[in-house]
Amino acid sequence: MDLFELLNFYVIPGIVLGSIYALGAVGITLIFAILRYAHLAHGDLATLGAFIALAVVTTLGVSPLAALPVAIIATAAVAVGIDKVFYDHLRERPKIVTVMASLGIALMIRAVVQVVWGVDTETYSRGIVRPENYFGLRIRDREIYTVIAMLALVGVLHVFLTQSKWGKAMRAMSDNPNLALLSGIDNRKVIVLTWVIAGGLCAASGFFLGLNTELKSMMGWHMLLPMFAAAILGGVGRVEGAVLGGLIVGIAEELSVLVIPSEYKAAMAFAILLFMLLVRPTGLLKGKVL
Amino acid sequence: MKTKLLTLAAGLMTATALATVPAKADVKIGLIGGVSGPIAAMAPAMIDAAQLAVQQVNEQGGIGDGEKLVGVVGDSACNPQGGTDAATKAVNIEGVAGIVGPHCSGAVLAAAGSVTIPAGVTLVTPSGTSPEITNLEDNDSVFRTVPSDDYQGRALARTLKDMGYGKVAVAYLNNDYGTGLANAFKTEYVDALGGEITQFAAHEEGKASYRSNLAELAKGGADTLVIFDYGDGTGLTILRQALENGFFEKFVGGDGMKSDAVINELGAENLANFVSSSPVGEKSDSLDIFNEAFKGVGGDPDAIFANTSYDAAFLLALALEKTGGRKEGVGAALREVSNGEGEAIRPGEWQKAKELIAAGTAIDYKGAAGDHNFDAKGDVPGTFALFEVGADGFEVVSEMN
Numbered sequence: 050m051d052l053f054e055l056l057n058f059y060v061i062p063g064i065v066l067g068s069i070y071a072l073g074a075v076g077i078t079l080i081f082a083i084l085r086y087a088h089l090a091h092g093d094l095a096t097l098g099a100f101i102a103l104a105v106v107t108t109l110g111v112s113p114l115a116a117l118p119v120a121i122i123a124t125a126a127v128a129v130g131i132d133k134v135f136y137d138h139l140r141e142r143p144k145i146v147t148v149m150a151s152l153g154i155a156l157m158i159r160a161v162v163q164v165v166w167g168v169d170t171e172t173y174s175r176g177i178v179r180p181e182n183y184f185g186l187r188i189r190d191r192e193i194y195t196v197i198a199m200l201a202l203v204g205v206l207h208v209f210l211t212q213s214k215w216g217k218a219m220r221a222m223s224d225n226p227n228l229a230l231l232s233g234i235d236n237r238k239v240i241v242l243t244w245v246i247a248g249g250l251c252a253a254s255g256f257f258l259g260l261n262t263e264l265k266s267m268m269g270w271h272m273l274l275p276m277f278a279a280a281i282l283g284g285v286g287r288v289e290g291a292v293l294g295g296l297i298v299g300i301a302e303e304l305s306v307l308v309i310p311s312e313y314k315a316a317m318a319f320a321i322l323l324f325m326l327l328v329r330p331t332g333l334l335k336g337k338v339l
Numbered sequence: 340m341k342t343k344l345l346t347l348a349a350g351l352m353t354a355t356a357l358a359t360v361p362a363k364a365d366v367k368i369g370l371i372g373g374v375s376g377p378i379a380a381m382a383p384a385m386i387d388a389a390q391l392a393v394q395q396v397n398e399q400g401g402i403g404d405g406e407k408l409v410g411v412v413g414d415s416a417c418n419p420q421g422g423t424d425a426a427t428k429a430v431n432i433e434g435v436a437g438i439v440g441p442h443c444s445g446a447v448l449a450a451a452g453s454v455t456i457p458a459g460v461t462l463v464t465p466s467g468t469s470p471e472i473t474n475l476e477d478n479d480s481v482f483r484t485v486p487s488d489d490y491q492g493r494a495l496a497r498t499l500k501d502m503g504y505g506k507v508a509v510a511y512l513n514n515d516y517g518t519g520l521a522n523a524f525k526t527e528y529v530d531a532l533g534g535e536i537t538q539f540a541a542h543e544e545g546k547a548s549y550r551s552n553l554a555e556l557a558k559g560g561a562d563t564l565v566i567f568d569y570g571d572g573t574g575l576t577i578l579r580q581a582l583e584n585g586f587f588e589k590f591v592g593g594d595g596m597k598s599d600a601v602i603n604e605l606g607a608e609n610l611a612n613f614v615s616s617s618p619v620g621e622k623s624d625s626l627d628i629f630n631e632a633f634k635g636v637g638g639d640p641d642a643i644f645a646n647t648s649y650d651a652a653f654l655l656a657l658a659l660e661k662t663g664g665r666k667e668g669v670g671a672a673l674r675e676v677s678n679g680e681g682e683a684i685r686p687g688e689w690q691k692a693k694e695l696i697a698a699g700t701a702i703d704y705k706g707a708a709g710d711h712n713f714d715a716k717g718d719v720p721g722t723f724a725l726f727e728v729g730a731d732g733f734e735v736v737s738e739m740n
Contacts, residue, residue, distance in 0.1 A: 057584075058551055058554035062548040063548075065548070066547050163375055167379075168374060169600060170379070170571045175605075175606055177582050177583050179584075180583065180584065189583070261547060261548075262547050262576050263604060265572070267375075270545075272547070302548075304551070305551075306552055306555050310541070311540045311551075311555060312540070313543075314542070314543055314552070315545075315546060
């Protein structure tokens with residue numbers, strides 16, 4: 050196998066897949082760090098975002114990329130709404146209650162998607178797109194958009210978290226919620242902000258998965274395990290860790306086919322998750338241990 | 340006070356419960372299918388065809404003394420968990436006397452093994468094609484109106500060989516359907532016909548990228564990829580990524596890939612080198628009768644498994660007429676109404692069948708998809724055809740044998 054084959058069919062798909070995982074993993078890692086529970090509805094929230102973008106594309110006839118901002122805003126609003134209606138009431142209860150509730154939310158979101166958009170497989174645009182050839186590297190436009198959009202969104206988020214007042218408040222609450230409250234940080238606003246960011250990134254993740262493959266009502270659910278693996282691999286609470294984790298999981302899944310039978314590809318994320326929890330539970334970039 | 344209210348409520352509930360048991364109970368059958376999941380595009384026509392049989396039964400006198408036959412639709416999501424859940428609900432809550440479905444092999448095996456066989460409810464699947472279903476220890480309670488993939492895989496192998504296909508690579512979904520079909524194909528293509536399979540690999544459902552799988556499959560220099568998967572699910576993703584990246588020149592699918600979703604999403608212009616096999620009804624008067632009737636209710640008679648679904652529901656209704664609407668003895672009754680001996684009954688001839696059963700005359704159902712003379716394992720033989728993508732959807736290339 051020559052180098053170009055390795056890059057074209059294993060590494061590049063891995064990077065694209067990893068970028069999609071990373072977008073979801075950032076949201077998971079933020080919720081994990083600030084609200085301190087595993088949000089199992091994350092995958093289905095991504096499905097919802099992807100289908101909202103589909104609705105915009107089909108009703109307005111705009112290009113899929115133009116539909117992305119609408120999907121991000123709408124999904125962020127839905128995420129905040131879900132928190133207000135469901136999770137808010139469980140805030141003082143043991144966290145496992147909220148985790149189980151989020152599983153219920155996942156089923157509810159999926160059911161809504163199935164009722165509204167049906168159960169058939171959909172795509173943003175019909176037909177197939179053959180890749181362009183860049184000096185031997187075969188890359189599609191949409192793959193470039195995916196990686197650039199991931200880097201841009203995460204870059205903006207990183208600047209927001211490190212420079213702005215509210216970003217610092219979020220990090221403070223992640224470190225110690227009680228101390229943050231005593232210092233005059235409004236925990237409720239931080240929670241809303243967390244959901245806006247997580248919901249928006251979730252929509253982007255689902256959108257790019259749909260753009261690169263197809264839209265199915267189970268698409269997000271199947272991404273949940275790799276996204277969790279990415280968040281824990283990178284270190285809980287570390288945004289740049291989630292990106293790194295996402296890329297590693299994505300590339301590892303694609304490369305795994307070279308050494309293990311292809312039916313075990315899906316187990317790769319699980320193996321990484323298990324290995325990290327056993328060997329280095331803080332993740333690569335020293336995150337929290339929950 | 341509280342106890343009084345509770346007693347009152349309990350009393351009222353008992354009263355209503357008694358009141359809702361009518362003199363003539365409806366006879367319920369479960370119509371369990373892959374409404375969501377990887378065969379979602381196929382399921383509606385299959386359910387509609389089964390409902391057509393139910394409608395005809397009710398229009399022509401119902402079951403027994405005019406009791407209504409009711410089809411209760413359930414979603415198996417085309418996977419074992421979904422199949423078990425839907426069958427449990429149908430058996431324990433709806434109290435069905437028999438089940439048409441589930442549609443997918445994995446769901447059939449799980450639902451039969453954990454729900455219907457223990458409960459003694461008979462199940463007739465119109466599309467569960469895995470060879471594994473043949474070997475179930477089912478006390479004569481699992482039947483199918485669709486031929487086993489053991490036949491389809493072998494027929495497809497022979498047809499490809501005849502058409503001059505050379506080296507092929509096989510990608511199959513890692514479930515009961517994909518594995519069964521792939522192994523039957525492999526046995527015939529390699530062992531019996533001396534063909535060459537360069538790569539033979541399973542894949543998991545629901546991943547976003549299969550390009551690395553495809554790169555592995557392409558090693559060995561085959562120009563044809565045989566995909567045993569579902570055209571609404573992973574099969575579509577694999578076919579898309581193979582076309583986009585120029586892996587393989589020709590593509591072959593099993594019945595699961597003969598889905599309109601493939602044409603809708605990829606475009607017919609890109610599918611010139613794609614063929615898929617599928618069970619077809621043998622040309623017969625019965626098939627014509629069914630096709631007309633199904634068109635009459637707005638259905639597409641060429642939809643895959645529509646005729647087997649209709650036959651499954653009609654056969655189950657005939658068996659229930661024999662048992663008087665009870666689930667006991669449905670298996671034996673199914674064999675009696677379709678064993679090749681007796682007065683021929685064609686699709687839609689419910690009234691005639693009902694009169695003959697009442698008179699004690701032997702009947703023999705000649706179904707739309709075939710005669711359905713079940714063998715000892717509850718299987719039926721079948722005919723297959725190879726389809727290509729033409730201007731108006733799937734068109735027959737050749738009969739397969």
